[in-house]
Amino acid sequence: MGIAGALLPLSSAEAFSFSAFFQKHFKEMSDEEIKRVIKRLEEEALKDYKKKISISATKPLPGVKFGYGLDLSRCIGCRRCVYGCVEENNLSRNPQVQWISVLKLKKGKKWIDLEGAERYYDPKKVPEQDYFYVPVQCQQCEDPPCVKVCPTQATWKEPDGIVVVDYNWCIGCRYCMAACPYGARHFNWSKPTISPDEINTDTHYLGNRPRYEGVVEKCTFCVQRTRVGRYPACVEVCPAGARKFGNLLDPESEIRKAIQNKRVFRLKEDLNTSPTFFYFFSI
């Protein structure tokens, strides 16, 4: 299978280069090699977007494990998080890729199985009466089924709890998408397009750097921001203050306080994936 694959034509989106073809797995590279790869990727990005895009490889902070809290009592379903994420993380505008899905559910109906949830609601005003909203994104599971099934180890869980993808190692088999219980993984069905003036030039290798056609991507808790002490874009942009974020290992953090004082639950707990994404009700 390997040889047959090597003989197949390369995607036209990338010109053939030996250093690109034989690029090693991210975790197998030394810091020096990572630097060289990043230099090449930055040059490619410059060519594609006519803009200097910087790609960092900031390592996980010691003593940090990220956790996320979502206050369902406050969420108004405005989807600013969705579009804030799109802009921050350089998600393809055409075709549209969105890492956050906000589900609209009818009050008083069953909702734990999510069947009947509405993703494409479009009212004049939110929140609508008789409805509530459940935003879903990568739950950064402690025991992520997507990581387990990946045949090439192109996706893994970092020490700070973020599940990441090496876009240069992913073969695009999409087994992880079948395995994810939260619809958190997205495939680039064609070359992602973003107009150069909309591109975020502050990127991370494992996060929001420009992506390719034919690879899987997902929410990284904004690894490019959170590893330098900033909040994820969705937390920052939420007008209702429904989104909480912090270090699970710090007993004084907001997220730990929420877990200790609110009635929290996690999506699809019966699957034992142990998300580090907690939902709660403040009222």
Place this chain on the structure above:
Amino acid sequence: MIKNGKLFGVWMAFLIVLIVVGIVAYARQTGVGHISSAMRDQVSWGFFISNYVFFVGVAAAAVLLVVPAYIYHFKPLKEIVLFGEMAAIVAVIIAILSVIVDLGHASRLWHILPLIGKMHFPNSLLVWNVLFLNGYLIINLVLVGYAWYMMSQGKEYNLALVWPLILLSIPWAVSIHTSTAFVFSGVVARPFWNASILAPRFLASAFCSGPAIMLIVFQLIRKYSKVEIENRALFKVAELIAYAIGINLFLLGAEIFKEFYSGSIHKAPLQYLYFGLHGNYQLVPWIWIALLFNSTAFVLFLLPKTREKLLTMNIGAALVIIGVFIEKGIGFVIPGFIPDTLGEIYQYWPTLSEFMITVGIWAFGALLYTLMVKFTLPVYSATLLSAEKQSR
């Protein structure tokens, strides 16, 4: 020998045209991306993976069919063992190609290899499947290669020499299809696949379609060559198919009972498949056609009267091939994604591009098999003739 040279030429030309069509469609897909398919984030596997599942089954059954010939020395079957092994080789190649065309980055396939890549063993079932499939390919290539070599030397082949390999090929054939089933049944996110009945059902349905394909292949071989395949052998295979369909239908019944009687939310995909869900009925006619075909074939193969008549036997074979192709192709892969994990219903139907690529792969398989048979027949017939002379 293929007697009719002209017919052979037309057949080859026809296959080559289909292969070219497939290559053109694949080249286009490589350029624009998998957006040329109907797959999307909600239904992220489609016709390619369906095809892969079906042909792994064919590969497993093609060998399991002929193994009793060795073990129980059922003479009429024994003559055709080689053709079963060759079918297994071709079916594995079709299965592997079906996965390769599904990949977003086929050029990175070496990432799955040990040492130079980063093979995720033992965690990823896809890795197990790749190992088993390639191992199976090698086993059968060795068996066929050895037979070819001995026959071309005009010698009877020494069974004792390949006996361990033949014995190994039995559990190995089971393993390729079991690991294929585990690729799906290990996925906790998809209740439709996450069922322990999956592996046995895969094997049962493989034993329906695989031997049915071989029935037709055997008749073609004996029509266009000097190889004699007794009707008795065909009828024996047909009888085996009857039992397999019976088991497959029983397992289906068990699945339907469990889901609908207990009535948990996990029945939604099965509901979608057989009765439609929230006004979406796309697969409903297809799965009922499959059920109708499989049940009809069951009756045709079960009754000695219809089983032992070539016309009705062939109708049964065609019905069960189509029936199983629907049932464990789109009827199995697609409902796993409907409704999707967040409750959305995205209805999938393959695009022309997906059809063309798949047909190209089928044609490539048919071409490969035709060439293998054409290479085998002269030496095979010669060996048989000389063996007959000796025995006289």
